[in-house]
Amino acid sequence: MDFVTLANEQLSLTLSPMGAEMQALTTRDGREWLWDGNPEFWTGRAPVLFPMVGRAPEDQVRIEGRSFGMGQHGFARRSLFEVMKADQDSCRFALVDSAPTRQVYPFAFRLVVEYRLDGNAVAVTAEVSNRDERPMPFGFGFHPAFRWPLPGAAGKKHLVRLDNRGEPAMRRLEGGLVKPEVLASPFRDGEVELEHAMFDADAMVFPQGAGAGARLVGGETTVHVRWENLPNFALWSKPGEAPFVCLEPWHGTAVELGGSDALEERPYGMVLEAGGVMRFGMRIELVG
Numbered sequence: 001m002d003f004v005t006l007a008n009e010q011l012s013l014t015l016s017p018m019g020a021e022m023q024a025l026t027t028r029d030g031r032e033w034l035w036d037g038n039p040e041f042w043t044g045r046a047p048v049l050f051p052m053v054g055r056a057p058e059d060q061v062r063i064e065g066r067s068f069g070m071g072q073h074g075f076a077r078r079s080l081f082e083v084m085k086a087d088q089d090s091c092r093f094a095l096v097d098s099a100p101t102r103q104v105y106p107f108a109f110r111l112v113v114e115y116r117l118d119g120n121a122v123a124v125t126a127e128v129s130n131r132d133e134r135p136m137p138f139g140f141g142f143h144p145a146f147r148w149p150l151p152g153a154a155g156k157k158h159l160v161r162l163d164n165r166g167e168p169a170m171r172r173l174e175g176g177l178v179k180p181e182v183l184a185s186p187f188r189d190g191e192v193e194l195e196h197a198m199f200d201a202d203a204m205v206f207p208q209g210a211g212a213g214a215r216l217v218g219g220e221t222t223v224h225v226r227w228e229n230l231p232n233f234a235l236w237s238k239p240g241e242a243p244f245v246c247l248e249p250w251h252g253t254a255v256e257l258g259g260s261d262a263l264e265e266r267p268y269g270m271v272l273e274a275g276g277v278m279r280f281g282m283r284i285e286l287v288g
Contacts, residue, residue: 004083004091008117011286019077020093020113022046022144025122025284031152033223033286035145035244042145042238047077048113048126049141051105052266053232054254055176062262063137068104072176073143075104076111090116097131108132121285128280130272137264137271139252141230142282146216146223148194148237148245152288153218158194160235160247161215163226165190168209168233173202178256178267196241203236207253207268214247221288225249228281232268249282 003023006013014024023045025034037045052061055072062068079101081093092114097107108131116123130136148158162168167185171178186192186204198204210233213226230249237245252269255261264271272278 001080004086006086006089006091006115006117008089008119010120011117011122013115013117013122015091015093015115017081017083017093019079020048020081020095021077022115022122025286027120027151027286033146033151035147041240041242041244044077044143044145046142046144047073048111049073049139049143049250050076050111050128051109051138051140052263052269053139053141053250053252054178056266057177057255057259057261060261062260063106063264066106067261068106070104073141074139075101081113084112090114107136109136109138118283120287121283124282124284126280127277128272129277130274133274135264135271135273136276137266137269139250139266139269140278140280141232141248141250141252142227142280143246143248144225144282144284145244145246148216148218148243150216150218150221150223150288153221156219158216158218158245159191160194160245161217162187162190162211163213163215164211166209166211168206171205171207173205173254174257176202176254177259178205178254180256180258194235194245196237196239198235199237199242200239202239203234203248205253206233208232216245216247219288222286223247224285224287226283226285229278230280230282251280
């Protein structure tokens with residue numbers, strides 16, 4: 001399995017066919033912005049989440065009355081994608097159904113993930129196609145992890161600032177499932193100062209109201225993440241002062257405690273008609 005490296009005058013991006021996942025994002029001055037997957041904390045870097053986001057009760061999903069085992073965030077992140085096309089500043093990956101995927105997700109599907117460099121930004125698009133003859137339930141999300149502190153911002157406070165300046169209500173997790181309590185927003189006028197203790201109780205999940213973009217700000221250094229067709233948002237870092245933070249736009253969340261294990265009934269999930277196509281987008285811009 002060979003990594004793919006894209007480059008322009010401002011950025012270098014390394015990608016893995018395993019999970020179609022970003023591995024490194026480096027500016028021309030040699031600074032690295034993406035988390036490096038240190039197994040002491042978390043081996044992920046920026047997984048693509050499909051065909052579900054979050055956890056299922058006892059890691060089991062029910063599809064058309066049958067029960068299937070499915071781990072947290074689905075199987076795409078641990079699947080080998082085909083490199084469809086790669087050139088200097090773009091790459092397209094594809095994952096299609098196979099005998100192993102149909103054992104856990106009995107649908108004919110195609111997931112295409114494309115990365116493109118655009119100046120000081122990375123544009124990511126994902127396209128889910130239902131190639132089956134019946135409706136296909138699924139969820140989708142991005143899970144990029146950035147260094148905390150950001151490069152050049154050691155010792156400076158770090159903020160997450162929502163583009164819409166909203167104050168969305170928060171939900172917490174228990175055993176990977178969404179707790180029923182709706183909590184007050186940690187955002188004030190769209191900003192929250194990050195502290196490691198925030199993640200002692202796992203991710204901060206914002207099912208509604210976070211808008212379509214957020215900035216991770218450390219001093220004069222900023223990562224601006226914008227997204228399309230992804231109404232849910234979460235912030236996560238591994239408890240124990242891990243040196244990264246994830247800004248995660250999703251379409252779909254984990255099941256509520258005591259909720260249904262049916263895939264089509266997962267909160268904010270989608271059901272794609274036979275022959276249908278749905279697209280999602282994310283843009284990561286580096287400043288500073």
